[in-house]
Amino acid sequence: MSHTIASAIDWAVKQLAASDSAKLDAELLLAYLLDKNRTWLKTWPDHILSQSSFAQFQALIKRRVDGEPVAYILGQQDFWTFTLKVSAATLIPRPETEHVIEYALEQLPVDGAVKVVDLGTGTGAIAMAIASERPGARVWAVDFSEQALAVAEHNRKKYQLNNMVCQQGHWLDDWSHGELDMIVSNPPYIADNDPHLHDLSYEPQSALVAEDHGLSDIRYITEQAVIYLKPGGWLVFEHGFEQGKPVRQILEQSGFQLVATIKDYAGLARVTVGRKAEL
Incomplete structure (x- = not known):
């Protein structure tokens, strides 16, 4: 037939x-x-x-x-202004993550020579969006996974983003590039007993799951941000829709100011931000 x-x-x-x-x-x-x-x-x-x-x-x-998600079958996903390569080593970029980028761009000067790091970059989606919209910025895309970094580097080269560097590392443990104007991250934030993990079985669990009810990596990155952010620098997290309050508490307890949670288009708490105190 x-x-x-x-x-x-x-x-x-x-x-x-x-x-x-x-x-x-x-x-x-x-x-x-x-x-x-x-x-x-x-x-x-x-x-x-x-x-x-x-x-x-x-x-x-x-x-x-x-x-199996369509993005993994196709090996690509549209995000921001890009068509990004994806693989089983990376999370699939999702529309909610654009809220992180939108907020970051609001805080970064259009022509400023700022320094930004995207921790847990995966496909490089956040780093690429910032690098493309702020050509004067120096942007580092950091991930512990060599396989994920290879995907990010492929995407960076495809769009010729020469102000972006892909670097292997566990968060900022071996950071050697001086103080930063902004740290952005979509880190693992799902608890290991969360029922939603069943729907994410094709995606890398190491990029999804964190201890302490999904908050351990957010807490760790916040501690490092206190050290590596410039006074007045911004910390921007994507997190689970029920984590706005505990993430705000983590930032406030670490001395961050102007701490706020931003809702996505569905009205769900999705992004929490804070500014390191000025000297």
Whole structure:
């Protein structure tokens, strides 16, 4: 039996009935397979797929039905102004993380020669966005995982961000580049018994899970920020939607000022910030 673009997508949507983005997933996977875009699919709904192409499409849909995220199947994810390479060594960049970038850009001068570090960079998403929007900044993308750093370096080179450096390290343990104007981080913040981990089984657990109810890395980075931030420098965290209060307490107990939690578009607490006291 031959399948057109339209009938193949209809078949896939039925297989993906449990997904709230079934049609989008199907279109993204078929467009990827055919090396086309979604507009092409909509323009040529009666195009006949070869038997080989439909068999390959079935295999991709099976992976999605089994729970593998579309971004991992495609090996890429759109974020900010980029199409980023992703791998099993990195988290998938999510729209909520753009709140971190938006706040960071509000605090960083457009033409300033500032120094910024993104801790736990993964794909390099946050560091790349800041480096691209603030070309006068020096931005370090730090991650403990060599595999994740290789992905970040690939993405950095693709967009020729020469004011960004990928560096291996455990947070700021071996930091040697002087005081910083800003530290941003989307660190592990999920408790090891959190039921949501089941839905994230394909993503690297080391980038997700932290001790002390998910707060241990946030606490550790805050202690280092006290040392390495310039007076007046900013610390910006992404965290779980129920962690706004405890994260604010961690920053306040470490002497940070102007501590505040920012909500995402769904009204959930997502980002907490603080400013190191001036001398």
